Amino acid sequence: MEFSIKSISPGQTRSGCAVVGVFESRKFSPAAAALDRATKGYLSTITGRGDMDGKLGTTLLLHSVPKIASDRVLLVGLGSEAEFRDRQYREAIAAAIKTLNTTGAAEATLHLTELGSVKRDIKWRVAHAVAVALEVAYRFERMKSKAEGTPSALRRLTLGAGDKTALRAATAGLEQGLAIAHGVSLARDLGNLPSNVCTPAYLADQARELARRYRMKVTVLEREDMEKLGMGALLSVAHGSAQPPKLIVLEHHGGAKAHKPVVLVGKGITFDTGGISLKPGAEMDEMKFDMCGAASVLGTLKAAGEMRLPLNVVGIIPTTENMPGGRATKPGDIVTTMSGQTVEILNTDAEGRLILCDALTYAERYQPAAVIDIATLTGACVIALGHVASGLFANDDALAGEVLAAGATAYDRAWQMPLWEDYQEQLKSNFGDFANIGGRPAGSVTAACFLARFTKKFKWAHLDIAGTAWKSGKEKGATGRPVPLLTHFLLKRSKKG
Ligand code: BES
Ligand code: MN
Ligand code: ZN
Numbered sequence: 001m002e003f004s005i006k007s008i009s010p011g012q013t014r015s016g017c018a019v020v021g022v023f024e025s026r027k028f029s030p031a032a033a034a035l036d037r038a039t040k041g042y043l044s045t046i047t048g049r050g051d052m053d054g055k056l057g058t059t060l061l062l063h064s065v066p067k068i069a070s071d072r073v074l075l076v077g078l079g080s081e082a083e084f085r086d087r088q089y090r091e092a093i094a095a096a097i098k099t100l101n102t103t104g105a106a107e108a109t110l111h112l113t114e115l116g117s118v119k120r121d122i123k124w125r126v127a128h129a130v131a132v133a134l135e136v137a138y139r140f141e142r143m144k145s146k147a148e149g150t151p152s153a154l155r156r157l158t159l160g161a162g163d164k165t166a167l168r169a170a171t172a173g174l175e176q177g178l179a180i181a182h183g184v185s186l187a188r189d190l191g192n193l194p195s196n197v198c199t200p201a202y203l204a205d206q207a208r209e210l211a212r213r214y215r216m217k218v219t220v221l222e223r224e225d226m227e228k229l230g231m232g233a234l235l236s237v238a239h240g241s242a243q244p245p246k247l248i249v250l251e252h253h254g255g256a257k258a259h260k261p262v263v264l265v266g267k268g269i270t271f272d273t274g275g276i277s278l279k280p281g282a283e284m285d286e287m288k289f290d291m292c293g294a295a296s297v298l299g300t301l302k303a304a305g306e307m308r309l310p311l312n313v314v315g316i317i318p319t320t321e322n323m324p325g326g327r328a329t330k331p332g333d334i335v336t337t338m339s340g341q342t343v344e345i346l347n348t349d350a351e352g353r354l355i356l357c358d359a360l361t362y363a364e365r366y367q368p369a370a371v372i373d374i375a376t377l378t379g380a381c382v383i384a385l386g387h388v389a390s391g392l393f394a395n396d397d398a399l400a401g402e403v404l405a406a407g408a409t410a411y412d413r414a415w416q417m418p419l420w421e422d423y424q425e426q427l428k429s430n431f432g433d434f435a436n437i438g439g440r441p442a443g444s445v446t447a448a449c450f451l452a453r454f455t456k457k458f459k460w461a462h463l464d465i466a467g468t469a470w471k472s473g474k475e476k477g478a479t480g481r482p483v484p485l486l487t488h489f490l491l492k493r494s495k496k497g
Contacts, residue, residue, distance in 0.1 A: 001137055002132055002156045003178070007163055007171045008109070011038030014069040015158065016105035017061075019096050021112050022047060023081040024054040031111035031160065032075070039067050046094070054078060057091050059099040068268050072105060081117050086411050089118040089125070090132050097136040101152035109158040113170070122166045123173035128411065130177030131184070131484065133157060138185060140192045140477060157300025162470025173215030179306040180410075180487050184480030187292070187299030191470060193273035195288040200246040200319040202270055203291065206298055207250045209319070214252070221247035231358035232335040233343055235352045237450055238320040240275055240328025243318035247359065250297075252313040254494070260369040261312035262493060264301075265359050266485065267352045267375035268294030268319030275322050276330050283472065292353070292469035292478055293374040294319055299483040311494035314366050318355040322348070334432045338362065339454055339455055344432035352377045353436060353450045360454040370399055370459045372489070373451065374482060375466075380443025382467035389415040390482055391464035393448035399459045403489060409497075412486035414463060423449050 010018045010031045021029035026047040028036055036043040046052060052060040056079030065073045076096045079088050093112055100108050110133075113125045120128075137154075141147060161170040184418050190206065204220045211218035223244055226235055231247070238245035246267075251261070255431035269290035273279060273471055279287065297315040304313050329335070333345050335354075338361040343354070352375050381391040390407070392414040400416055407413040426438030426446045434453065438446030444464050451462055455494055468481045491497035 015109040017072040017108040018070040022054040054145035057095040111160040123169040126173030127177035134181035179303040183303030187295040187480040188478040190295035206478035217251040219249040229447040233354040234335040234358040240323035240325035241321040241439040248317040250315040255312040257349040263368040265373040266294035266297035277349040289470040300486040320358040342432040345428040357454040378444040381464040407485040410488040412484035
């Protein structure tokens with residue numbers, strides 16, 4: 001889909017479809033009111049008959065509306081104007097795009113971007129309109145032998161910017177929205193690919209491709225390299241697998257040389273069977289999504305590259321399968337991590353923390369300004385927060401605040417959970433320095449507590465995305481979260497936000 005920005009009046013400019021909003025109690029948005037005047041009250045007649053009552057997310061498509069230059073008009077219900085916020089704005093845009101996709105219009109002009117009622121500036125409104133439009137239009141058909149259904153005719157979307165003074169900010173919003181959407185789309189593709197295609201080696205190739213395209217630096221550590229570094233925890237997870245593990249490092253040098261980088265560490269388990277502590281069979285296919293943390297790191301770096309973000313960013317991806325087998329790690333095995341601390345592996349299904357802990361120790365060499373790890377880490381996080389918020393843990397309150405704020409701006413929200421010392425005792429081990437599980441109570445907190453033992457040397461935040469990285473059921477598929485949150489975090493740090 002192509003996007004452009006124009007400051008136009010909906011009556012006079014020709015379009016395949018002019019998209020305008022109607023609030024509850026049939027109150028017109030400014031663009032709808034302008035169209036109503038141009039058509040001498042045609043729209044009021046329609047709403048007066050009760051065919052569009054402004055309920056949020058409803059749409060009404062009108063053909064051959066008299067006295068205007070556009071082929072079609074799409075009325076979109078906006079709900080109550082007093083309650084019109086981020087969520088409602090995004091839902092209205094999504095509803096509009098879904099309906100447009102069923103029409104023959106190749107081009108449409110979206111006037112919803114002019115809605116000041118949402119209390120966000122034009123840059124935000126345009127960025128989110130672009131991101132939502134591309135999110136709705138997303139299809140994953142790479143693994144189908146032939147295309148299904150009829151492709152949508154919609155090729156071009158013109159976004160209304162209100163007056164001319166808004167054009168610059170709107171253009172910046174367009175650029176930002178596109179970069180985020182492209183990052184999200186990459187993360188979704190990687191998540192949706194099956195584990196027989198998306199292997200650790202495949203992820204490494206993706207990183208190399210990003211490095212080539214955006215002039216980044218890429219390094220891929222092989223098993224022998226990790227052995228030399230003493231990454232006993234990461235390697236222990238790879239023992240049962242026929243696929244060689246990798247540690248991928250992708251560096252975006254957008255800032256001054258002296259500037260310390262933000263380091264993003266993504267869990268890259270390309271399939272999680274649980275290992276010897278085998279998972280039950282139901283829905284095990286969804287464990288191909290256990291590399292969505294890694295995918296979000298690659299997606300965010302793509303967005304950073306596309307925006308030429310003036311900031312140094314390092315992505316670190318420990319990646320392997322977690323498989324049972326004759327060489328696999330067994331419950332009770334004790335491994336020595338790169339940090340020198342020993343871990344008693346009481347459950348081989350708590351493998352995410354094992355690959356992350358060595359990657360976090362490896363991050364020390366970048367003297368990071370901050371480290372954020374992103375992981376589909378615990379089923380317990382899904383129980384705690386469902387599919388709405390990602391779980392946030394941090395050893396620094398200012399950093400936690402930045403992450404929460406970025407999530408709010410991106411509409412990709414996180415919720416902070418405690419990381420108190422009191423929980424650490426659940427990780428006690430009789431044989432090693434500590435265990436890799438802490439029992440059923442507060443499962444996502446003890447997982448974070450485990451990681452906290454490897455992050456003492458820098459400011460660190462941990463995002464548990466087990467509930468937000470993908471959807472189950474009929475709409476099964478990766479969401480691309482938290483690429484929007486991470487990108488906004490980086491934008492703000494680069495002062496381009
Ligand atoms: N990848 C899973 C976490 C997960 C489970 C995410 C279900 C989304 C849905 C992780 O590796 C795991 O298996 N965690 C265990 C930890 C437990 C053994 C302490 C879990 O959450 O059950
Ligand atoms: Mn697991
Ligand atoms: Zn896992």
